[in-house]
Amino acid sequence: MARVEAIEYGDRKVYPVSAFNRGVASWLERLPSVWVEGEVTELRRQERWQSVFFTLKDSADGSCLAAFMARGQFDALQLELRDGERVHVYGRAELWPSRGELRLRALAIERLGLGQHLAALERLRQKLAQEGLFAPERKRPLPRFPRRIGLVTGNDAAAKRDVITAITTRFPPARLLVAETYVQGPRAAAAIVETLRAVVAQPQVDVVILARGGGSFEDLLPFSDERVVRAVASSPVPVVSAVGHEQDTPLCDLAADARASTPTAAARLVVPDLDELVQSLERLRSGLERGARRTLELKRERVQRTGERLRAAARLRVERHRAGLEVLAAKLRALSPRATLERGYAIVRRQGQLLRSTASLALGERVEVELAEGGFAATVEEVRP
């Protein structure tokens, strides 16, 4: 380790800047070499420079780290790195003595391989899932009749045309607002986020389709970028993710309110079928007429039934009275002396008074006898007690 000489001012030790830097630099040299992951930005390479310079950026929070690599070594790697690419850099911290700046001396650079991309993706998926970004209760229903449909798509003519055709075929009156963006490569993620924001900021845009045709795993990576996923989740209007094919599941699919694996499926989600809609309207109209008629019919039937019940009730009442009367008449008949007379009994009266005993009867007295049929007068000839 280089010895750092201090200047003495009385009992104060003072280090010149160069000595301080050298001191820190030699201390830093003791740190081990490690792998650092980040996005490459601001790559600067010039023939007359001995080193290639770049910045490594943390895509999650934007933290930056200056890095460099010997130009010969960098060229030998033949990485053809572009801005925004994710890499693993093996290196160690160094202090650039002339500027007092910390830099990462890169000893090796590796572009992220498929396995590493997958692992990173899985970590991000778990992190965002834990935040609840993919929760089913976050999903919003799509409008049945969007006033305007935003379409964020690449400039790949076929993919764009397929979505537009699918929508306008199904629903000719659809109004679309199409915005092209980069959908591939290191700049895509930021561009997609910007474009999405610009589209939803337009008036009357009620739903947005994020569309991209099929592509390789790497091609679709921007749609799993944390910034894109968050932008989709926080969009003020529902987002339909129509990225890649059925087997692809970029993370934006999970954050979107709905997912479509084909342009036709996307169209089915965002617009009604015009023919079906017209038919359904016609059905509703006949339902309206049928319903009104039915209501009328029901009312009429009810009035009729009520009338019938009224009449029946009246009839029943009369009938009941008549039956009661018959019973009374029968009772009356049973109780009248007439019935007794008909069984052979006779009523005997003296001067209009009913005779119940012979006690007061005298010989020769005149009595009136009444039978069931007719009557006669008689004179008493004999009295028995």
Place this chain on the structure above:
Amino acid sequence: MSTEPSFEAAEKELRQIVERLEGGAVPLEEAIALWERGEALYRLCRERLEQAEGKVEELARRVEPENPSA
């Protein structure tokens, strides 16, 4: 109804009216009023569909992020 309902709202209301009428439990006068309202909604929906013109616009500004980190 001072403001005209959206197509979506009109179609929904029409559907509800039909359901109520088909239930048959609505008082007569109300049923007639509902019918008239339903017819008006139906006409409104049809007019909306016939008047609507499909349109595909391009967002004029091609978004070029100045700073990819923004």
